[in-house]
Amino acid sequence: MRVVFWGTPDFAVESLKKLIESKHQVVAVVTQPDKPKGRGKKLTPPPVKVLAKQHGIPVFQPEKVKNNKELYQTLKKLKPDIFVVVAYGKILPEEIINLPKYKTINVHASLLPEYRGAAPIHRAIMEGKEKTGVCIMEITKELDAGDIYKCTEIPITERDDILSLHDKLAKAGAELLLEVLDSIEKGNITKKPQEHAKATYAKPITKEEGKIDWGKSAREIFNQIRALKVWPKAFTEFRDKQIKILDSQVLDESSEGTAGQIVEIIKGKGFVVQTGKGKILIKKVQFPSSKPISADDAVKGYHIKPGEKLK
Known part of the structure:
Protein backbone atom coordinates (compact mmCIF):
# COMPACT_ATOMS: atom_id res chain seq x y z
CA MET A 1 0.00 0.00 0.00
CA ARG A 2 1.01 3.61 -0.57
CA VAL A 3 1.34 5.07 2.94
CA VAL A 4 1.67 8.63 4.18
CA PHE A 5 3.12 8.53 7.68
CA TRP A 6 2.23 11.18 10.27
CA GLY A 7 4.45 11.25 13.36
CA THR A 8 6.90 13.34 15.34
CA PRO A 9 8.69 12.00 18.47
CA ASP A 10 10.83 8.94 19.25
CA PHE A 11 7.73 6.84 19.89
CA ALA A 12 6.81 7.12 16.20
CA VAL A 13 10.28 6.18 14.90
CA GLU A 14 9.85 2.45 15.54
CA SER A 15 6.66 2.32 13.46
CA LEU A 16 8.23 4.28 10.61
CA LYS A 17 11.27 1.95 10.63
CA LYS A 18 9.02 -1.11 10.34
CA LEU A 19 7.05 0.48 7.52
CA ILE A 20 10.21 1.35 5.59
CA GLU A 21 11.43 -2.26 5.95
CA SER A 22 8.06 -3.68 4.89
CA LYS A 23 6.50 -4.35 1.47
CA HIS A 24 4.48 -1.14 1.84
CA GLN A 25 5.69 2.11 0.27
CA VAL A 26 6.06 5.20 2.46
CA VAL A 27 5.45 7.93 -0.12
CA ALA A 28 5.74 10.85 2.31
CA VAL A 29 6.12 11.80 5.98
CA VAL A 30 4.24 14.62 7.69
CA THR A 31 5.77 15.84 10.93
CA GLN A 32 5.89 18.89 13.20
CA PRO A 33 8.14 21.86 12.33
CA ASP A 34 11.72 21.91 13.66
CA LYS A 35 11.86 23.38 17.16
CA PRO A 36 14.56 25.20 19.16
CA LYS A 37 16.17 22.99 21.80
CA GLY A 38 18.88 23.16 24.42
CA ARG A 39 20.64 26.16 25.89
CA GLY A 40 21.63 27.46 22.47
CA LYS A 41 18.04 27.14 21.22
CA LYS A 42 19.31 25.45 18.06
CA LEU A 43 16.58 24.42 15.61
CA THR A 44 16.29 20.66 15.92
CA PRO A 45 14.39 18.36 13.54
CA PRO A 46 11.90 15.83 14.94
CA PRO A 47 13.27 12.24 15.18
CA VAL A 48 10.81 11.11 12.50
CA LYS A 49 12.14 13.68 10.03
CA VAL A 50 15.72 12.53 10.63
CA LEU A 51 14.82 8.93 9.80
CA ALA A 52 12.75 9.89 6.75
CA LYS A 53 15.59 12.00 5.32
CA GLN A 54 18.03 9.11 5.79
CA HIS A 55 15.81 7.05 3.47
CA GLY A 56 15.09 9.79 0.95
CA ILE A 57 11.42 10.06 1.84
CA PRO A 58 9.77 13.46 1.16
CA VAL A 59 8.99 15.33 4.40
CA PHE A 60 6.29 17.94 4.96
CA GLN A 61 6.21 20.12 8.08
CA PRO A 62 3.09 22.29 7.92
CA LEU A 75 -1.38 14.79 -0.25
CA LYS A 76 -4.08 14.06 -2.82
CA LYS A 77 -1.51 14.03 -5.65
CA LEU A 78 0.41 11.31 -3.79
CA LYS A 79 -2.59 8.96 -4.29
CA PRO A 80 -2.28 7.43 -0.82
CA ASP A 81 -4.02 4.19 0.08
CA ILE A 82 -3.87 4.94 3.79
CA PHE A 83 -2.61 7.47 6.34
CA VAL A 84 -0.82 6.12 9.42
CA VAL A 85 -0.66 8.42 12.46
CA VAL A 86 1.69 7.75 15.37
CA ALA A 87 2.02 10.56 17.95
CA TYR A 88 1.85 13.30 15.34
CA GLY A 89 0.80 15.93 17.89
CA LYS A 90 -2.08 17.67 16.13
CA ILE A 91 -5.71 16.74 15.49
CA LEU A 92 -6.42 16.05 11.82
CA PRO A 93 -9.51 17.56 10.17
CA GLU A 94 -12.13 15.29 8.59
CA GLU A 95 -11.21 16.14 4.99
CA ILE A 96 -7.67 14.88 5.69
CA ILE A 97 -8.81 11.79 7.64
CA ASN A 98 -11.11 10.69 4.82
CA LEU A 99 -8.76 11.43 1.91
CA PRO A 100 -7.11 8.01 1.42
CA LYS A 101 -8.83 4.85 0.12
CA ALA A 119 -0.26 10.96 28.08
CA PRO A 120 -1.45 7.34 28.25
CA ILE A 121 1.94 5.82 29.18
CA HIS A 122 2.57 8.26 32.03
CA ARG A 123 -0.94 7.86 33.43
CA ALA A 124 -0.86 4.07 33.36
CA ILE A 125 2.33 4.07 35.46
CA MET A 126 1.20 6.85 37.81
CA GLU A 127 -2.09 5.11 38.51
CA GLY A 128 -0.39 1.82 39.33
CA LYS A 129 -1.74 -0.24 36.44
CA GLU A 130 -0.37 -3.76 36.10
CA LYS A 131 -0.87 -3.82 32.35
CA THR A 132 -1.31 -1.50 29.41
CA GLY A 133 -0.96 -1.98 25.67
CA VAL A 134 -1.27 -0.64 22.15
CA CYS A 135 -4.32 -0.38 19.91
CA ILE A 136 -4.58 0.26 16.18
CA MET A 137 -7.75 2.24 15.59
CA GLU A 138 -9.43 4.19 12.84
CA ILE A 139 -9.25 7.91 13.42
CA THR A 140 -12.54 9.78 13.65
CA LYS A 141 -13.50 13.34 14.52
CA GLU A 142 -13.73 12.57 18.25
CA LEU A 143 -10.40 12.14 20.06
CA ASP A 144 -9.21 8.50 20.14
CA TYR A 149 -8.78 -2.98 14.48
CA LYS A 150 -6.56 -4.79 16.98
CA CYS A 151 -4.91 -4.41 20.41
CA THR A 152 -2.04 -6.10 22.21
CA GLU A 153 -1.39 -6.17 25.98
CA ILE A 154 1.91 -5.31 27.67
CA PRO A 155 2.52 -6.00 31.40
CA ILE A 156 3.88 -3.17 33.56
CA THR A 157 6.51 -4.60 35.89
CA GLU A 158 8.02 -3.15 39.09
CA ARG A 159 11.17 -2.38 37.12
CA ASP A 160 9.41 -0.42 34.41
CA ASP A 161 9.59 3.35 34.20
CA ILE A 162 8.52 5.81 31.51
CA LEU A 163 11.61 5.00 29.42
CA SER A 164 11.37 1.21 29.41
CA LEU A 165 7.59 1.11 28.98
CA HIS A 166 7.75 3.70 26.18
CA ASP A 167 10.20 1.50 24.26
CA LYS A 168 8.20 -1.69 24.83
CA LEU A 169 5.02 -0.03 23.58
CA ALA A 170 6.74 1.58 20.58
CA LYS A 171 8.04 -1.83 19.43
CA ALA A 172 4.76 -3.61 20.09
CA GLY A 173 2.86 -0.88 18.25
CA ALA A 174 5.13 -1.11 15.21
CA GLU A 175 4.68 -4.87 14.93
CA LEU A 176 0.92 -4.64 15.39
CA LEU A 177 0.73 -1.87 12.78
CA LEU A 178 2.19 -4.10 10.07
CA GLU A 179 -0.17 -6.94 10.99
CA VAL A 180 -3.15 -4.60 10.67
CA LEU A 181 -1.96 -2.99 7.42
CA ASP A 182 -1.48 -6.40 5.79
CA SER A 183 -4.94 -7.49 6.95
CA ILE A 184 -6.59 -4.29 5.71
CA GLU A 185 -4.95 -4.79 2.31
CA LYS A 186 -6.19 -8.41 2.14
CA GLY A 187 -9.64 -7.39 3.37
CA ASN A 188 -9.70 -9.97 6.16
CA ILE A 189 -9.99 -7.75 9.24
CA THR A 190 -13.02 -6.21 10.93
CA LYS A 191 -13.26 -3.16 13.16
CA LYS A 192 -14.95 -3.18 16.54
CA PRO A 193 -16.60 -0.12 18.13
CA GLN A 194 -15.17 1.08 21.43
CA GLU A 195 -17.21 0.86 24.63
CA HIS A 196 -17.52 4.63 24.96
CA ALA A 197 -19.13 4.41 28.41
CA LYS A 198 -15.86 2.97 29.73
CA ALA A 199 -13.65 5.70 28.27
CA THR A 200 -11.06 7.43 30.46
CA TYR A 201 -8.76 10.29 29.53
CA ALA A 202 -5.02 10.70 29.93
CA LYS A 203 -4.63 14.47 30.18
CA PRO A 204 -1.23 16.04 29.42
CA ILE A 205 1.36 15.99 32.21
CA THR A 206 1.97 19.33 33.93
CA LYS A 207 5.12 20.50 35.68
CA GLU A 208 3.19 20.85 38.95
CA GLU A 209 2.51 17.10 38.98
CA GLY A 210 6.19 16.53 39.71
CA LYS A 211 5.80 17.90 43.25
CA ILE A 212 5.94 15.01 45.74
CA ASP A 213 3.33 14.91 48.49
CA TRP A 214 5.00 12.79 51.17
CA GLY A 215 1.62 12.29 52.82
CA LYS A 216 0.71 9.91 49.98
CA SER A 217 1.61 6.23 50.12
CA ALA A 218 5.03 4.83 49.28
CA ARG A 219 3.47 3.07 46.30
CA GLU A 220 1.91 6.25 44.90
CA ILE A 221 5.18 8.17 45.25
CA PHE A 222 7.16 5.33 43.66
CA ASN A 223 4.77 5.36 40.68
CA GLN A 224 5.04 9.15 40.40
CA ILE A 225 8.85 9.04 40.37
CA ARG A 226 9.11 6.40 37.64
CA ALA A 227 6.34 7.92 35.50
CA LEU A 228 7.89 11.40 35.49
CA LYS A 229 11.53 10.34 35.16
CA VAL A 230 12.04 12.21 31.87
CA TRP A 231 9.90 15.30 32.49
CA PRO A 232 9.17 17.12 34.72
CA LYS A 233 10.93 14.73 37.14
CA ALA A 234 9.56 14.24 40.65
CA PHE A 235 10.82 16.95 43.00
CA THR A 236 10.79 17.94 46.66
CA GLU A 237 12.20 20.56 49.03
CA PHE A 238 15.30 19.64 51.03
CA ARG A 239 17.27 22.18 53.10
CA ASP A 240 15.28 24.96 51.42
CA LYS A 241 16.33 23.81 47.96
CA GLN A 242 14.43 21.92 45.32
CA ILE A 243 15.91 18.51 44.55
CA LYS A 244 14.78 15.93 42.02
CA ILE A 245 14.15 12.31 42.94
CA LEU A 246 15.03 10.09 39.97
CA ASP A 247 14.91 6.53 41.25
CA SER A 248 13.36 4.75 44.23
CA GLN A 249 12.14 1.47 45.67
CA VAL A 250 9.18 0.64 47.91
CA LEU A 251 10.42 -0.93 51.16
CA ASP A 252 7.11 -1.42 52.91
CA GLU A 253 3.53 -0.34 52.37
CA SER A 254 2.05 -0.24 55.85
CA SER A 255 4.32 1.59 58.33
CA GLU A 256 3.32 5.01 59.65
CA GLY A 257 5.25 7.98 61.02
CA THR A 258 6.20 11.55 60.17
CA ALA A 259 5.66 11.89 56.42
CA GLY A 260 8.74 13.16 54.59
CA GLN A 261 11.19 12.35 57.38
CA ILE A 262 14.44 10.55 56.57
CA VAL A 263 14.34 7.58 58.94
CA GLU A 264 17.34 5.51 57.89
CA ILE A 265 20.56 5.53 55.86
CA ILE A 266 21.28 2.27 54.06
CA LYS A 267 24.98 2.15 53.26
CA GLY A 268 25.68 1.62 49.57
CA LYS A 283 18.25 5.63 45.15
CA LYS A 284 19.09 8.51 42.78
CA VAL A 285 18.79 12.28 43.15
CA GLN A 286 19.74 15.54 41.46
CA PHE A 287 20.63 18.70 43.37
CA PRO A 288 20.27 22.19 41.81
CA SER A 289 22.85 22.92 39.07
CA SER A 290 24.34 19.46 39.48
CA LYS A 291 24.33 16.18 37.59
CA PRO A 292 22.27 13.20 38.77
CA ILE A 293 24.07 11.18 41.45
CA SER A 294 23.33 8.07 43.47
CA ALA A 295 21.58 8.71 46.76
CA ASP A 296 24.48 6.92 48.44
CA ASP A 297 26.88 9.56 47.04
CA ALA A 298 24.44 12.28 48.12
CA VAL A 299 24.47 10.92 51.69
CA LYS A 300 28.27 11.12 51.73
CA GLY A 301 28.66 14.42 49.89
CA TYR A 302 25.86 16.33 51.59
CA HIS A 303 26.13 14.58 55.01
CA ILE A 304 22.46 13.59 54.96
CA LYS A 305 21.29 12.25 58.32
CA PRO A 306 18.21 10.56 59.78
CA GLY A 307 15.75 13.07 61.25
CA GLU A 308 16.07 15.53 58.34
CA LYS A 309 12.90 16.19 56.42
CA LEU A 310 11.80 16.42 52.80
CA LYS A 311 8.88 18.78 52.14
Missing part, protein backbone atom coordinates in the same frame (compact mmCIF):
# COMPACT_ATOMS: atom_id res chain seq x y z
CA GLU A 63 2.56 24.91 10.61
CA LYS A 64 -1.13 24.08 10.48
CA VAL A 65 -3.17 21.19 9.12
CA LYS A 66 -6.70 22.53 9.42
CA ASN A 67 -7.89 24.60 6.42
CA ASN A 68 -4.56 24.01 4.67
CA LYS A 69 -5.61 23.66 1.01
CA GLU A 70 -2.04 23.41 -0.24
CA LEU A 71 -1.30 20.46 2.06
CA TYR A 72 -4.56 18.76 1.06
CA GLN A 73 -3.77 19.04 -2.66
CA THR A 74 -0.18 17.86 -2.12
CA TYR A 102 -8.62 3.14 3.51
CA LYS A 103 -8.89 6.40 5.46
CA THR A 104 -6.62 7.00 8.49
CA ILE A 105 -5.42 4.71 11.26
CA ASN A 106 -3.65 5.50 14.52
CA VAL A 107 -1.22 3.66 16.80
CA HIS A 108 -2.31 4.55 20.34
CA ALA A 109 -0.37 3.52 23.46
CA SER A 110 -3.19 2.26 25.68
CA LEU A 111 -5.88 -0.40 25.82
CA LEU A 112 -8.69 1.73 24.46
CA PRO A 113 -11.15 3.03 25.53
CA GLU A 114 -8.92 3.44 28.60
CA TYR A 115 -6.53 6.40 28.52
CA ARG A 116 -7.61 8.28 25.43
CA GLY A 117 -5.59 11.45 25.04
CA ALA A 118 -2.07 12.82 25.29
CA ALA A 145 -12.79 7.27 19.83
CA GLY A 146 -12.66 5.42 16.51
CA ASP A 147 -13.32 1.75 15.87
CA ILE A 148 -10.51 -0.62 16.88
CA LYS A 269 22.02 2.18 48.60
CA GLY A 270 20.72 5.54 49.76
CA PHE A 271 18.30 6.93 52.33
CA VAL A 272 14.87 5.84 53.50
CA VAL A 273 11.92 8.25 53.73
CA GLN A 274 8.71 7.70 55.69
CA THR A 275 5.57 8.38 53.66
CA GLY A 276 1.93 8.66 54.67
CA LYS A 277 1.77 4.89 54.34
CA GLY A 278 4.97 2.88 54.07
CA LYS A 279 8.65 3.62 53.55
CA ILE A 280 10.50 4.35 50.31
CA LEU A 281 14.21 4.01 49.54
CA ILE A 282 15.59 6.94 47.54
Whole structure:
Protein backbone atom coordinates (compact mmCIF):
# COMPACT_ATOMS: atom_id res chain seq x y z
CA MET A 1 0.00 0.00 0.00
CA ARG A 2 1.01 3.61 -0.57
CA VAL A 3 1.34 5.07 2.94
CA VAL A 4 1.67 8.63 4.18
CA PHE A 5 3.12 8.53 7.68
CA TRP A 6 2.23 11.18 10.27
CA GLY A 7 4.45 11.25 13.36
CA THR A 8 6.90 13.34 15.34
CA PRO A 9 8.69 12.00 18.47
CA ASP A 10 10.83 8.94 19.25
CA PHE A 11 7.73 6.84 19.89
CA ALA A 12 6.81 7.12 16.20
CA VAL A 13 10.28 6.18 14.90
CA GLU A 14 9.85 2.45 15.54
CA SER A 15 6.66 2.32 13.46
CA LEU A 16 8.23 4.28 10.61
CA LYS A 17 11.27 1.95 10.63
CA LYS A 18 9.02 -1.11 10.34
CA LEU A 19 7.05 0.48 7.52
CA ILE A 20 10.21 1.35 5.59
CA GLU A 21 11.43 -2.26 5.95
CA SER A 22 8.06 -3.68 4.89
CA LYS A 23 6.50 -4.35 1.47
CA HIS A 24 4.48 -1.14 1.84
CA GLN A 25 5.69 2.11 0.27
CA VAL A 26 6.06 5.20 2.46
CA VAL A 27 5.45 7.93 -0.12
CA ALA A 28 5.74 10.85 2.31
CA VAL A 29 6.12 11.80 5.98
CA VAL A 30 4.24 14.62 7.69
CA THR A 31 5.77 15.84 10.93
CA GLN A 32 5.89 18.89 13.20
CA PRO A 33 8.14 21.86 12.33
CA ASP A 34 11.72 21.91 13.66
CA LYS A 35 11.86 23.38 17.16
CA PRO A 36 14.56 25.20 19.16
CA LYS A 37 16.17 22.99 21.80
CA GLY A 38 18.88 23.16 24.42
CA ARG A 39 20.64 26.16 25.89
CA GLY A 40 21.63 27.46 22.47
CA LYS A 41 18.04 27.14 21.22
CA LYS A 42 19.31 25.45 18.06
CA LEU A 43 16.58 24.42 15.61
CA THR A 44 16.29 20.66 15.92
CA PRO A 45 14.39 18.36 13.54
CA PRO A 46 11.90 15.83 14.94
CA PRO A 47 13.27 12.24 15.18
CA VAL A 48 10.81 11.11 12.50
CA LYS A 49 12.14 13.68 10.03
CA VAL A 50 15.72 12.53 10.63
CA LEU A 51 14.82 8.93 9.80
CA ALA A 52 12.75 9.89 6.75
CA LYS A 53 15.59 12.00 5.32
CA GLN A 54 18.03 9.11 5.79
CA HIS A 55 15.81 7.05 3.47
CA GLY A 56 15.09 9.79 0.95
CA ILE A 57 11.42 10.06 1.84
CA PRO A 58 9.77 13.46 1.16
CA VAL A 59 8.99 15.33 4.40
CA PHE A 60 6.29 17.94 4.96
CA GLN A 61 6.21 20.12 8.08
CA PRO A 62 3.09 22.29 7.92
CA GLU A 63 2.56 24.91 10.61
CA LYS A 64 -1.13 24.08 10.48
CA VAL A 65 -3.17 21.19 9.12
CA LYS A 66 -6.70 22.53 9.42
CA ASN A 67 -7.89 24.60 6.42
CA ASN A 68 -4.56 24.01 4.67
CA LYS A 69 -5.61 23.66 1.01
CA GLU A 70 -2.04 23.41 -0.24
CA LEU A 71 -1.30 20.46 2.06
CA TYR A 72 -4.56 18.76 1.06
CA GLN A 73 -3.77 19.04 -2.66
CA THR A 74 -0.18 17.86 -2.12
CA LEU A 75 -1.38 14.79 -0.25
CA LYS A 76 -4.08 14.06 -2.82
CA LYS A 77 -1.51 14.03 -5.65
CA LEU A 78 0.41 11.31 -3.79
CA LYS A 79 -2.59 8.96 -4.29
CA PRO A 80 -2.28 7.43 -0.82
CA ASP A 81 -4.02 4.19 0.08
CA ILE A 82 -3.87 4.94 3.79
CA PHE A 83 -2.61 7.47 6.34
CA VAL A 84 -0.82 6.12 9.42
CA VAL A 85 -0.66 8.42 12.46
CA VAL A 86 1.69 7.75 15.37
CA ALA A 87 2.02 10.56 17.95
CA TYR A 88 1.85 13.30 15.34
CA GLY A 89 0.80 15.93 17.89
CA LYS A 90 -2.08 17.67 16.13
CA ILE A 91 -5.71 16.74 15.49
CA LEU A 92 -6.42 16.05 11.82
CA PRO A 93 -9.51 17.56 10.17
CA GLU A 94 -12.13 15.29 8.59
CA GLU A 95 -11.21 16.14 4.99
CA ILE A 96 -7.67 14.88 5.69
CA ILE A 97 -8.81 11.79 7.64
CA ASN A 98 -11.11 10.69 4.82
CA LEU A 99 -8.76 11.43 1.91
CA PRO A 100 -7.11 8.01 1.42
CA LYS A 101 -8.83 4.85 0.12
CA TYR A 102 -8.62 3.14 3.51
CA LYS A 103 -8.89 6.40 5.46
CA THR A 104 -6.62 7.00 8.49
CA ILE A 105 -5.42 4.71 11.26
CA ASN A 106 -3.65 5.50 14.52
CA VAL A 107 -1.22 3.66 16.80
CA HIS A 108 -2.31 4.55 20.34
CA ALA A 109 -0.37 3.52 23.46
CA SER A 110 -3.19 2.26 25.68
CA LEU A 111 -5.88 -0.40 25.82
CA LEU A 112 -8.69 1.73 24.46
CA PRO A 113 -11.15 3.03 25.53
CA GLU A 114 -8.92 3.44 28.60
CA TYR A 115 -6.53 6.40 28.52
CA ARG A 116 -7.61 8.28 25.43
CA GLY A 117 -5.59 11.45 25.04
CA ALA A 118 -2.07 12.82 25.29
CA ALA A 119 -0.26 10.96 28.08
CA PRO A 120 -1.45 7.34 28.25
CA ILE A 121 1.94 5.82 29.18
CA HIS A 122 2.57 8.26 32.03
CA ARG A 123 -0.94 7.86 33.43
CA ALA A 124 -0.86 4.07 33.36
CA ILE A 125 2.33 4.07 35.46
CA MET A 126 1.20 6.85 37.81
CA GLU A 127 -2.09 5.11 38.51
CA GLY A 128 -0.39 1.82 39.33
CA LYS A 129 -1.74 -0.24 36.44
CA GLU A 130 -0.37 -3.76 36.10
CA LYS A 131 -0.87 -3.82 32.35
CA THR A 132 -1.31 -1.50 29.41
CA GLY A 133 -0.96 -1.98 25.67
CA VAL A 134 -1.27 -0.64 22.15
CA CYS A 135 -4.32 -0.38 19.91
CA ILE A 136 -4.58 0.26 16.18
CA MET A 137 -7.75 2.24 15.59
CA GLU A 138 -9.43 4.19 12.84
CA ILE A 139 -9.25 7.91 13.42
CA THR A 140 -12.54 9.78 13.65
CA LYS A 141 -13.50 13.34 14.52
CA GLU A 142 -13.73 12.57 18.25
CA LEU A 143 -10.40 12.14 20.06
CA ASP A 144 -9.21 8.50 20.14
CA ALA A 145 -12.79 7.27 19.83
CA GLY A 146 -12.66 5.42 16.51
CA ASP A 147 -13.32 1.75 15.87
CA ILE A 148 -10.51 -0.62 16.88
CA TYR A 149 -8.78 -2.98 14.48
CA LYS A 150 -6.56 -4.79 16.98
CA CYS A 151 -4.91 -4.41 20.41
CA THR A 152 -2.04 -6.10 22.21
CA GLU A 153 -1.39 -6.17 25.98
CA ILE A 154 1.91 -5.31 27.67
CA PRO A 155 2.52 -6.00 31.40
CA ILE A 156 3.88 -3.17 33.56
CA THR A 157 6.51 -4.60 35.89
CA GLU A 158 8.02 -3.15 39.09
CA ARG A 159 11.17 -2.38 37.12
CA ASP A 160 9.41 -0.42 34.41
CA ASP A 161 9.59 3.35 34.20
CA ILE A 162 8.52 5.81 31.51
CA LEU A 163 11.61 5.00 29.42
CA SER A 164 11.37 1.21 29.41
CA LEU A 165 7.59 1.11 28.98
CA HIS A 166 7.75 3.70 26.18
CA ASP A 167 10.20 1.50 24.26
CA LYS A 168 8.20 -1.69 24.83
CA LEU A 169 5.02 -0.03 23.58
CA ALA A 170 6.74 1.58 20.58
CA LYS A 171 8.04 -1.83 19.43
CA ALA A 172 4.76 -3.61 20.09
CA GLY A 173 2.86 -0.88 18.25
CA ALA A 174 5.13 -1.11 15.21
CA GLU A 175 4.68 -4.87 14.93
CA LEU A 176 0.92 -4.64 15.39
CA LEU A 177 0.73 -1.87 12.78
CA LEU A 178 2.19 -4.10 10.07
CA GLU A 179 -0.17 -6.94 10.99
CA VAL A 180 -3.15 -4.60 10.67
CA LEU A 181 -1.96 -2.99 7.42
CA ASP A 182 -1.48 -6.40 5.79
CA SER A 183 -4.94 -7.49 6.95
CA ILE A 184 -6.59 -4.29 5.71
CA GLU A 185 -4.95 -4.79 2.31
CA LYS A 186 -6.19 -8.41 2.14
CA GLY A 187 -9.64 -7.39 3.37
CA ASN A 188 -9.70 -9.97 6.16
CA ILE A 189 -9.99 -7.75 9.24
CA THR A 190 -13.02 -6.21 10.93
CA LYS A 191 -13.26 -3.16 13.16
CA LYS A 192 -14.95 -3.18 16.54
CA PRO A 193 -16.60 -0.12 18.13
CA GLN A 194 -15.17 1.08 21.43
CA GLU A 195 -17.21 0.86 24.63
CA HIS A 196 -17.52 4.63 24.96
CA ALA A 197 -19.13 4.41 28.41
CA LYS A 198 -15.86 2.97 29.73
CA ALA A 199 -13.65 5.70 28.27
CA THR A 200 -11.06 7.43 30.46
CA TYR A 201 -8.76 10.29 29.53
CA ALA A 202 -5.02 10.70 29.93
CA LYS A 203 -4.63 14.47 30.18
CA PRO A 204 -1.23 16.04 29.42
CA ILE A 205 1.36 15.99 32.21
CA THR A 206 1.97 19.33 33.93
CA LYS A 207 5.12 20.50 35.68
CA GLU A 208 3.19 20.85 38.95
CA GLU A 209 2.51 17.10 38.98
CA GLY A 210 6.19 16.53 39.71
CA LYS A 211 5.80 17.90 43.25
CA ILE A 212 5.94 15.01 45.74
CA ASP A 213 3.33 14.91 48.49
CA TRP A 214 5.00 12.79 51.17
CA GLY A 215 1.62 12.29 52.82
CA LYS A 216 0.71 9.91 49.98
CA SER A 217 1.61 6.23 50.12
CA ALA A 218 5.03 4.83 49.28
CA ARG A 219 3.47 3.07 46.30
CA GLU A 220 1.91 6.25 44.90
CA ILE A 221 5.18 8.17 45.25
CA PHE A 222 7.16 5.33 43.66
CA ASN A 223 4.77 5.36 40.68
CA GLN A 224 5.04 9.15 40.40
CA ILE A 225 8.85 9.04 40.37
CA ARG A 226 9.11 6.40 37.64
CA ALA A 227 6.34 7.92 35.50
CA LEU A 228 7.89 11.40 35.49
CA LYS A 229 11.53 10.34 35.16
CA VAL A 230 12.04 12.21 31.87
CA TRP A 231 9.90 15.30 32.49
CA PRO A 232 9.17 17.12 34.72
CA LYS A 233 10.93 14.73 37.14
CA ALA A 234 9.56 14.24 40.65
CA PHE A 235 10.82 16.95 43.00
CA THR A 236 10.79 17.94 46.66
CA GLU A 237 12.20 20.56 49.03
CA PHE A 238 15.30 19.64 51.03
CA ARG A 239 17.27 22.18 53.10
CA ASP A 240 15.28 24.96 51.42
CA LYS A 241 16.33 23.81 47.96
CA GLN A 242 14.43 21.92 45.32
CA ILE A 243 15.91 18.51 44.55
CA LYS A 244 14.78 15.93 42.02
CA ILE A 245 14.15 12.31 42.94
CA LEU A 246 15.03 10.09 39.97
CA ASP A 247 14.91 6.53 41.25
CA SER A 248 13.36 4.75 44.23
CA GLN A 249 12.14 1.47 45.67
CA VAL A 250 9.18 0.64 47.91
CA LEU A 251 10.42 -0.93 51.16
CA ASP A 252 7.11 -1.42 52.91
CA GLU A 253 3.53 -0.34 52.37
CA SER A 254 2.05 -0.24 55.85
CA SER A 255 4.32 1.59 58.33
CA GLU A 256 3.32 5.01 59.65
CA GLY A 257 5.25 7.98 61.02
CA THR A 258 6.20 11.55 60.17
CA ALA A 259 5.66 11.89 56.42
CA GLY A 260 8.74 13.16 54.59
CA GLN A 261 11.19 12.35 57.38
CA ILE A 262 14.44 10.55 56.57
CA VAL A 263 14.34 7.58 58.94
CA GLU A 264 17.34 5.51 57.89
CA ILE A 265 20.56 5.53 55.86
CA ILE A 266 21.28 2.27 54.06
CA LYS A 267 24.98 2.15 53.26
CA GLY A 268 25.68 1.62 49.57
CA LYS A 269 22.02 2.18 48.60
CA GLY A 270 20.72 5.54 49.76
CA PHE A 271 18.30 6.93 52.33
CA VAL A 272 14.87 5.84 53.50
CA VAL A 273 11.92 8.25 53.73
CA GLN A 274 8.71 7.70 55.69
CA THR A 275 5.57 8.38 53.66
CA GLY A 276 1.93 8.66 54.67
CA LYS A 277 1.77 4.89 54.34
CA GLY A 278 4.97 2.88 54.07
CA LYS A 279 8.65 3.62 53.55
CA ILE A 280 10.50 4.35 50.31
CA LEU A 281 14.21 4.01 49.54
CA ILE A 282 15.59 6.94 47.54
CA LYS A 283 18.25 5.63 45.15
CA LYS A 284 19.09 8.51 42.78
CA VAL A 285 18.79 12.28 43.15
CA GLN A 286 19.74 15.54 41.46
CA PHE A 287 20.63 18.70 43.37
CA PRO A 288 20.27 22.19 41.81
CA SER A 289 22.85 22.92 39.07
CA SER A 290 24.34 19.46 39.48
CA LYS A 291 24.33 16.18 37.59
CA PRO A 292 22.27 13.20 38.77
CA ILE A 293 24.07 11.18 41.45
CA SER A 294 23.33 8.07 43.47
CA ALA A 295 21.58 8.71 46.76
CA ASP A 296 24.48 6.92 48.44
CA ASP A 297 26.88 9.56 47.04
CA ALA A 298 24.44 12.28 48.12
CA VAL A 299 24.47 10.92 51.69
CA LYS A 300 28.27 11.12 51.73
CA GLY A 301 28.66 14.42 49.89
CA TYR A 302 25.86 16.33 51.59
CA HIS A 303 26.13 14.58 55.01
CA ILE A 304 22.46 13.59 54.96
CA LYS A 305 21.29 12.25 58.32
CA PRO A 306 18.21 10.56 59.78
CA GLY A 307 15.75 13.07 61.25
CA GLU A 308 16.07 15.53 58.34
CA LYS A 309 12.90 16.19 56.42
CA LEU A 310 11.80 16.42 52.80
CA LYS A 311 8.88 18.78 52.14
